[in-house]
Amino acid sequence: MRISFKMKKAKIKKLAPGTPRVLFSFLSAYFCFLMTALGVTAGAHRLWSHRSYKAKLPLRIFLAVANSMAFQNDIYEWSRDHRVHHKYSETDADPHNARRGFFFSHIGWLFVRKHKDVIEKGRKLDFTDLLDDPVVRFQRKYYKSSVVLMCFVIPTVVPWYLWGESLWNAYFLASILRYTISLNVTWLVNSAAHMYGNRPYDKNINPRQNTFVTLGAIGEGFHNYHHTFPFDYSASELGLKFNPTTWFIDFMFWLGLVTERKQAPKEMIQARKERTGDGSA
Template identity: 60%
Template sequence: MAPQAPDQVLKDDLLEGEEEHHDVLEVREINIDIRKILSDLRNVDWSKVVWKNVILFFLLHIYSVYGLYEAIFVAQWKTLAFSVVLYFMAALGITMGAHRLWSHRSFKATLPLRIILGVCQTIAFQNDIYEWARDHRVHHKYSETDADPHNARRGFFFSHMGWLMYRKHPSVIEKGRRLDLSDLEKDIVVILQRKYYLPLVVTMCFVLPTVIPWMMWEERFITALMVAGFLRYTLVLHVTWFVNSLAHWVGSKPFDKNIYPSQNSVVAYLSLGEGWHNYHHVFPWDYRTAEFGGLINYNITSLAIDLCSKVGLAYDLRTVTPEMIDRRINRTGDPSYVPIYVKTKTK
């Protein structure tokens, strides 16, 4: 199939159920109220807590604090640079791979690129591609309902990481089973990764990030493990979780003021372009996840997709026209908002 132009317009070509319907929601401020936290703890159904995950997350963060100490006072600069490279690889595995490619099908990728993204997504260790994409599709189709895996209505902490410590709501499981995941089931990269996920993720996320610094430039084994392994892994986790939490609570809503997802520049900078979340939930099939890709929106993921498109590794990049953006702003958003493409034309 011949590559199509990036400005290809696909008005109605959404994933099943990706066109969202929401009640009007009021975004609440994030207040640290000890009394409310204690009250919420008393109301927790402790029988639904996944204690294994609670313990693992507790240990992970203890190791990460130790890793931060090692990074500041002990680690060689080569180990720090290696950890940064791993951070970007893992982040792209999520943003470009699990999210924009496999969850939303916002572009198509050749087999070599899918293998590379599969490796990077494995380094990120956030469940296999199949499970990640399934849960994300459910999130978009039933956003801010009981069927949303990280429903922001249940609080900031729940949408950030609490959802991984609590058994899934039955609606999440039920609605997830109804989704058409045949495209994922036909992808050899997705299927093989899912089949061999445990040995792959242990090797890619922890073993190689530890062994490479230890063997290549004689870094201390424990330093390599704590910095390139646990600290780097934890940072990628929290940045990904911020898209579900902070970008659903804090920010502007120029495209649809009636939903939780918001434009959050801090999250966008940290997550290589995933923080323009109000736009993304309005136009989930746009490969840019923002009005613009590239440096205008600090959209490193879009830059990577554009580069892969130029060399023939990515094709059929899907996006929307300025006219579609304008119509949506006037219908559900903030009519006073000046789109970025207008601002750039006037400069």
């Protein structure tokens, strides 16, 4: 044991001189952020909540692992709440009803008991398809241990082991700071994207197009579009729009890991703009 420890320390010392540890550590934290985001956007949101595309087993496993790194409730619970949010948006049955204010829709809803309407009306929805997926069942069963491993242990240990970053710096950068930022970016979809921005597809609903949220949540800020066409795997009109989650799904399609991507026809989108849009598009 003593010999192997000395060899490891020697290896780190050999790699350390001239190595931009800080740069590597920031890149590692950003990589974890992107993986965290995909676990929510491509995984819990577009795949499991909306069934907007189908993913083969290897990709579902990856997205479940990434979702555990996100630590935002397991896939089943996240998807359940999100379906209720869409069905009863901006009512008392909406888990993070934006009509109750920015703070409540952003983070306050997590500090209070759910409104009775959320529970009562949520029971009327069918979530059996979620538990029919063995990946969802496995992640739900071992969620706590998977969160400890993926959200905290691995992001901390990898920088320490590979390029000699201190455990203290690795923990607070790649784990705590990354986790805090990813949480608030996701919550902004519930708060800011329901309050600030234009409504080119449906002016009669609260969700809006919000560029800031789009940049932070890797493509989830086209929220007026998403609530108008929730079945669309891209959650936005395709083209030159900034939507890394859609790019990821398209790349997985090219690799053969994604099938049956659902998309709103251009004619349907244009007709909806003309009928209910605010004229901003």
